[in-house]
Amino acid sequence: MSKLSYTKAMNRALVDELAADPDVCVIGEDVGAGLAGPTLGLVERFGADRVVDVPLSEQAFTSLALGAALRGMRPVLEFQIPSLLFLVFEQIVDQAHKISLMTGGQAHAPITYVVPGSGSREGWAGQHSDHPYSLFAHVGIKTVVPATPSDAYGLLRSAIRDDDPTVVFAPAAAMGIREDVTWQLAPIPLGRARIHREGGDVTVVAVGHLVHDALAVADEVAAQDGIEIEVLDPRTLYPFDHAALESSLAKTGRLVVIDDSNRSCGFGAEILALAAETGLLRAAPRRVSRPDGAVLPFAIELDRALQPSRDRLRQAVRNVTA
Amino acid sequence: MTIADLYRSMRLIRGFEELVLDLVKHGEVVGGTHSYIGQEAVAVGVCAALRPDDLITSTHRGHGHVLAKGAEPRRVLAELLGRRDGLNRGRGGSMHAADLGKGILGANGIVGAGAPIAAGAAWAERRSGSDRVAVTFFGDGALNQGVVLETLNLAAIWRLPVLFVCENNGYATTLPARTAVAGSAVSRAEAFGIHAESVDGMSVEAVHEAASGCVAHARSGEGPALLECRTYRFEGHHTIERRFRLSYRTPEEVEQWRARDPLLTAGAELSDEERERVDAEVEAELAEALAFAQASPPPDPADASRYLYADQAAFGATS
Ligand SMILES: Cc1ncc(C[n+]2csc(CCOP(=O)(O)OP(=O)(O)O)c2C)c(N)n1
Numbered sequence: 015m016s017k018l019s020y021t022k023a024m025n026r027a028l029v030d031e032l033a034a035d036p037d038v039c040v041i042g043e044d045v046g047a048g049l050a051g052p053t054l055g056l057v058e059r060f061g062a063d064r065v066v067d068v069p070l071s072e073q074a075f076t077s078l079a080l081g082a083a084l085r086g087m088r089p090v091l092e093f094q095i096p097s098l099l100f101l102v103f104e105q106i107v108d109q110a111h112k113i114s115l116m117t118g119g120q121a122h123a124p125i126t127y128v129v130p131g132s133g134s135r136e137g138w139a140g141q142h143s144d145h146p147y148s149l150f151a152h153v154g155i156k157t158v159v160p161a162t163p164s165d166a167y168g169l170l171r172s173a174i175r176d177d178d179p180t181v182v183f184a185p186a187a188a189m190g191i192r193e194d195v196t197w198q199l200a201p202i203p204l205g206r207a208r209i210h211r212e213g214g215d216v217t218v219v220a221v222g223h224l225v226h227d228a229l230a231v232a233d234e235v236a237a238q239d240g241i242e243i244e245v246l247d248p249r250t251l252y253p254f255d256h257a258a259l260e261s262s263l264a265k266t267g268r269l270v271v272i273d274d275s276n277r278s279c280g281f282g283a284e285i286l287a288l289a290a291e292t293g294l295l296r297a298a299p300r301r302v303s304r305p306d307g308a309v310l311p312f313a314i315e316l317d318r319a320l321q322p323s324r325d326r327l328r329q330a331v332r333n334v335t336a
Numbered sequence: 337m338t339i340a341d342l343y344r345s346m347r348l349i350r351g352f353e354e355l356v357l358d359l360v361k362h363g364e365v366v367g368g369t370h371s372y373i374g375q376e377a378v379a380v381g382v383c384a385a386l387r388p389d390d391l392i393t394s395t396h397r398g399h400g401h402v403l404a405k406g407a408e409p410r411r412v413l414a415e416l417l418g419r420r421d422g423l424n425r426g427r428g429g430s431m432h433a434a435d436l437g438k439g440i441l442g443a444n445g446i447v448g449a450g451a452p453i454a455a456g457a458a459w460a461e462r463r464s465g466s467d468r469v470a471v472t473f474f475g476d477g478a479l480n481q482g483v484v485l486e487t488l489n490l491a492a493i494w495r496l497p498v499l500f501v502c503e504n505n506g507y508a509t510t511l512p513a514r515t516a517v518a519g520s521a522v523s524r525a526e527a528f529g530i531h532a533e534s535v536d537g538m539s540v541e542a543v544h545e546a547a548s549g550c551v552a553h554a555r556s557g558e559g560p561a562l563l564e565c566r567t568y569r570f571e572g573h574h575t576i577e578r579r580f581r582l583s584y585r586t587p588e589e590v591e592q593w594r595a596r597d598p599l600l601t602a603g604a605e606l607s608d609e610e611r612e613r614v615d616a617e618v619e620a621e622l623a624e625a626l627a628f629a630q631a632s633p634p635p636d637p638a639d640a641s642r643y644l645y646a647d648q649a650a651f652g653a654t655s
Contacts, residue, residue: 063463069493074452074486081393081456084441086464105483108446109453116432117442118425119643154644177646 042092168202207258213242267296368575377598381543393450398443410625419632448481477508537565
């Protein structure tokens with residue numbers, strides 16, 4: 015048995031893919047030194063030709079990866095800050111994502127965009143605390159938000175093997191998590207949810223690090239209120255595992271979503287819409303999210319005030335089951 | 337490559353573009369196009385300096401580039417008509433024409449966006465030990481896109497086998513380059529330590545010669561090169577311009593450049609007989625291309641999202 019950290023799990027996924035496939039390479043700022051964590055030690059093992067430090071030119075290196083992908087490579091790009099995705103939205107959405115359709119299937123873009131440390135990093139304020147996964151799911155880019163170290167390992171490997179562009183968001187608040195891993199780590203298919211806890215009263219869909227909050231709240235309300243929460247982690251936000259949501263709602267008929275995106279047009283709103291379309295809801299659903307158009311303020315009390323919390327989740331669960 | 341070959345290739349592009357203007361006028365090409373008429377010497381001169389397995393990325397004004405690189409006119413035309421046999425199966429249209437098998441990595445609707453893609457392709461080629469070169473075409477307007485400048489830097493420090501071809505036709509839509517570009521294309525490239533030249537873009541032989549030198553430079557591992565081609569578009573920026581009364585350039589200016597039409601100068605080097613033979617052959621080829629394109633069926637609307645993902649069965653788009 016070993017304690018696997020989230021960062022180490024990402025690192026192992028990269029090691030295993032680099033070792034398995036010579037077309038895989040890692041590109042990013044300070045990836046050689048391993049500044050963000052997941053790429054630590056890779057350059058010593060695979061060389062600067064496979065683990066490539068690039069100048070601070072996100073737009074150029076993001077589409078450089080597309081050009082390389084068109085010539086047979088499988089680049090993995092690391093972004094130091096989630097907001098950098100705003101800079102390269104053009105290169106990811108307009109170029110990599112659209113190329114398969116626009117070329118009538120002649121070209122694919124097997125590129126993985128990794129954001130280690132997405133969401134609030136506490137004290138990093140407005141421009142370093144976004145968690146922009148909803149934007150990517152909205153445009154139809156494969157979007158993955160692993161909650162646990164073994165999921166981070168398995169989903170990152172599948173993302174790298176996938177022939178389409180895929181964004182992997184590693185929530186900053188999950189990267190400190192460790193897990194006892196007694197089994198052989200393996201790739202996990204994209205598009206499959208994971209039920210972390212079974213329960214018959216209410217389905218809580220939780221994304222990323224909030225899975226751990228949902229599990230803590232589930233234990234509490236089971237003990238205090240006798241409410242049994244089913245905790246469903248979609249893991250892949252796009253494509254979303256409709257079947258898993260439906261079978262859970264068939265049991266519970268009640269839904270709360272907790273996710274760290276902005277409320278309006280956010281991922282939580284999408285889950286509520288999907289749930290409404292199933293016709294399985296017996297009570298009005300609830301969302302626990304950041305407020306509309308949120309910008310995280312600096313002071314720690316203010317930062318936390320805008321993020322989904324266990325208190326708000328507990329309240330929402332009590333509301334839908336009342 | 338003889339002058340007759342160069343002339344034929346330019347003639348094909350010119351005839352193709354005139355045909356397209358007509359199809360736009362009659363509503364057969366929906367959405368209009370950016371005409372390449374006047375700039376043929378650039379695409380033809382540069383592509384004649386390439387091997388068939390070299391790579392290009394193109395622009396919103398891309399018909400000339402893709403034809404010069406060897407895409408079949410009838411399939412490009414079928415694409416413009418949105419047909420099944422189009423290069424992109426009717427999914428790309430004028431601004432996204434791509435033929436990966438011919439090294440055409442795609443035209444692009446976003447100004448400057450092709451530069452880093454070409455650099456990435458060049459990077460991958462060099463890693464795999466090939467000596468292919470990637471060319472990226474872009475206009476004077478693209479010189480002000482950050483991503484192009486970032487790419488110049490990256491290509492220079494990594495000595496990538498890329499040729500940046502700046503097709504300076506004097507205008508970005510209606511904005512004159514002289515009021516928009518500080519310094520020059522050449523001086524900008526030189527600031528990055530990139531070998532750069534400027535050439536008369538109305539002379540196909542001059543472009544060919546300069547491009548051959550730049551391509552050899554890039555292929556030999558000496559790093560990227562930039563070639564500015566001074567040229568002019570005879571038509572409006574986009575066919576939609578015909579509907580407006582825009583006055584951003586004088587009729588005299590257009591006439592002066594028309595007098596330097598690259599087809600006239602190159603054609604004058606051929607005998608009348610040879611030129612007429614080429615013209616007739618090209619005309620016949622285009623007539624055949626049009627018949628092919630018009631006979632190709634339209635795509636099935638039920639398939640509108642096909643090709644969005646590599647594995648469509650596993651991740652079909654829902655509506
Ligand atoms: C990044 C970007 N900005 C604006 C546009 C709209 N647009 C399309 S073509 C064009 C002019 C481009 O000028 P230039 O690069 O000189 O090429 P030319 O049209 O002269 O061939 C503009 C502004 C765009 N497609 N992409």
